[in-house]
Amino acid sequence: MNFKYILAICVALALTACKADYTVHTTPDIIMFSAENYTLGVVDSEEWLEIPVSATKVVNYDRNIGVEVIAKESSAVEGLHYVVESNTLTIAKGKLTTALRIRGLVENIGIGEELTLTLNLVLDDENVSDMYGTRSEVSLQRCCKFDINNFVGYAKITSTWTMQYMNSDACLVSTELGADNKSIIIKNMFYDGYDIEVTFDDSNILEPRVILPEAQVLGSTGEAFGTIYGDGKLLMSEPMGYTSYFGACENFMVLYTMMYVENVGTVGTYVNIFEWVSDDEAERIKREGF
Numbered sequence: 307m308n309f310k311y312i313l314a315i316c317v318a319l320a321l322t323a324c325k326a327d328y329t330v331h332t333t334p335d336i337i338m339f340s341a342e343n344y345t346l347g348v349v350d351s352e353e354w355l356e357i358p359v360s361a362t363k364v365v366n367y368d369r370n371i372g373v374e375v376i377a378k379e380s381s382a383v384e385g386l387h388y389v390v391e392s393n394t395l396t397i398a399k400g401k402l403t404t405a406l407r408i409r410g411l412v413e414n415i416g417i418g419e420e421l422t423l424t425l426n427l428v429l430d431d432e433n434v435s436d437m438y439g440t441r442s443e444v445s446l447q448r449c450c451k452f453d454i455n456n457f458v459g460y461a462k463i464t465s466t467w468t469m470q471y472m473n474s475d476a477c478l479v480s481t482e483l484g485a486d487n488k489s490i491i492i493k494n495m496f497y498d499g500y501d502i503e504v505t506f507d508d509s510n511i512l513e514p515r516v517i518l519p520e521a522q523v524l525g526s527t528g529e530a531f532g533t534i535y536g537d538g539k540l541l542m543s544e545p546m547g548y549t550s551y552f553g554a555c556e557n558f559m560v561l562y563t564m565m566y567v568e569n570v571g572t573v574g575t576y577v578n579i580f581e582w583v584s585d586d587e588a589e590r591i592k593r594e595g596f
Contacts, residue, residue, distance in 0.1 A: 348410030372428030497525030
């Protein structure tokens with residue numbers, strides 16, 4: 307057996323393996339905000355909210371990053387509308403992410419007020435890419451904890467349905483709690499003897515939704531139109547392309563509805579705005595009208 311030949315092959319393989327071990331990777335180490343825009347729902351002034359910062363490469367050392375607020379491009383004022391925990395962040399060795407932590411000062415943010423702050427990462431040139439940029443715009447939006455009991459009692463409805471078919475701009479209804487504590491029952495919404503149930507979805511505080519869980523009978527076609535169509539039932543369901551929602555701070559609900567008669571056709575899509583009022587205000591409306 308030619309041992310010299312075998313030895314030569316082994317040496318060649320060993321050298322090849324050594325070269326593979328010392329291959330240099332040149333992936334750039336870019337640091338950026340994980341998104342160019344964020345909306346933060348501020349419910350509690352003591353709650354820390356996080357804005358993620360990411361890197362494209364894992365390294366074996368800590369990376370310190372500076373964060374500055376561009377005041378001239380921001381409507382939110384530090385110390386008045388928000389507090390930043392630290393203007394220096396660290397991506398720990400072996401990690402790809404960290405986060406800037408902010409507390410919104412809810413008592414100084416008005417309901418419906420739009421406040422923004424523009425953030426900029428202070429980085430070494432080798433950590434910056436024109437493709438991603440170093441800025442992110444953050445919107446602060448005041449939100450309130452959802453309490454379904456605020457949607458129980460008397461509500462004023464302003465509806466395009468009542469304007470078109472009931473010769474009235476608004477009406478007063480009463481609501482009561484549903485069986486699952488996530489829904490309410492609107493008693494006699496437009497016509498006596500016909501209640502409507504809706505469900506509240508507060509899983510996303512920035513996009514609270516109202517859901518009609520199924521088609522429901524709103525009234526009779528005879529009462530609505532003065533004649534019988536189809537089976538005589540006027541139905542109400544969620545229309546395609548419209549999202550109903552509620553406001554937990556202001557205690558209102560916008561309910562989009564499609565009215566139709568089974569096997570006859572669609573009457574139309576209507577918007578119904580509910581505003582909950584106190585018992586005293588409800589009594590005044592009963593006496594004096596709107």
